[in-house]
Amino acid sequence: MLPAPSPDLLPGTAALREAAAAWLAELERERRFSANTVEAYGRDLRQFLAHLARTGENPDIPALVALKPRDLRGFMAARRAEGIGGRSLMRALAALRSFARHLDREGHGTVAALSAVRSPKVERRLPRPLPVPAAVAMASPDIRAGEDRAPWILARDAAVLALLYGAGLRIGEALGVRRRDAPVNGIDTLTVLGKGGKTRMVPVIAPVQGAVAEYLALCPYALSPEGPLFVGAKGGPLSPRIVQLAVASLRGALGLPDSATPHALRHSFATHLLARQGDLRAIQDLLGHASLATTQLYTKVDAARLLGAYAAAHPRA
The missing domain is CATH 1.10.150 (DNA polymerase; domain 1)
Structure with missing residues (x-):
């Protein structure tokens, strides 16, 4: 290379x-x-x-x-x-x-x-979301309680993953949140800088607010208001690689496949909303997709899940 x-x-x-x-x-x-x-x-x-x-x-x-x-x-x-x-x-x-x-x-x-010259044909891969219990467990510090890690680090990782699943953020968007914008103390929205420098506002539900508050209460560093909300073990900006390693540890604990990545939590956010009759246009706005066609991939995920359940359970399938 x-x-x-x-x-x-x-x-x-x-x-x-x-x-x-x-x-x-x-x-x-x-x-x-x-x-x-x-x-x-x-x-x-x-x-x-x-x-x-x-x-x-x-x-x-x-x-x-x-x-x-x-x-x-x-x-x-x-x-x-x-x-x-x-x-x-x-x-x-x-x-x-x-x-x-x-x-x-x-x-x-x-x-x-x-x-x-034509572009090569590429079949669009369907997103691979996690089951609801697995996604919820990933965003909980309890699943890693036995690890030899500082409690504040476990709380930090849980707060990052809670933002990925609870607000549908990309990992770069979550790590780009500044301390002064932290969704705590009753703040239930977050302005996110997404792809192409576009901003969007996302709601932050109470469990996610609680996870961020728990991390801030335990964090040993005095965070600058203009600095990053999430910091590494030495107080510098948190690397995406650290979050990926945390998810790899959780995969082992939960028995999940390699497709269970930080980005799979964002897929899970969209798929689980859609399965509960979420509006496709609203989900597009929440995810920050420029094209509705990208968001529509999640309708195929849900249809595939239903067909799989039908094939597995119907007597004449």
Whole structure:
């Protein structure tokens, strides 16, 4: 695998590196892409340019404008041979098309070959929610009471997971909450900064408020109002990896499959609301989905569950 991208280390001419740096900055500053997406797009561009260099092409701006469809298909075939899946290839094409549009806007010309190459077909995977008892247990510190961990850390992990399941947050959204915005002392809503820099307001139910209050009561650090609500063992910002490890421990205790991840709690939030006749548009707003089609995946999850129950229980199934 190639190392993480840096515009200064991209194969090609100085003009190409300068254009790439301006493109990545535009994605982050103007398009407000997440840092992870910007990093992935930059890595995709670097991998493509490295492929061109290995095949004898000169990776500069005129060469990109003059690309042939066979160049892109060759890159995709090489990546597939390395074991790269359809989703990653689809993102790589999206990154190249984005960079091509940037070059076009800057007056370098149109990369016509990109319009002649189809994105790989990728079947949308259905979300894999947890059963209600498992989701509730994950957000409780009691299930980990026997671990040799400080009580405040167990309470912290429980509060983070309570926000994922009780408010449908992404892990990055939960860890991005500031101390001054903590949903405690009667505050029953939370303004969340989601993907694309979009904000949304979500309700916070009493059990989640209680979990956050329990964590704050036990936390040994004086948290700055403008600093993160959730901190690590040494008082710095809490890493998502720590939450993932906590969930892995809970998977073992509860006998859950590997699909029981922090993000599965967000899936569970949506699926369980929908199963209780929650309004699809309201769930879309709560999750911060830009498209209703994304939220509609959860209707398929519920239908699949009902069909599974029918097949397992009906005498003539």
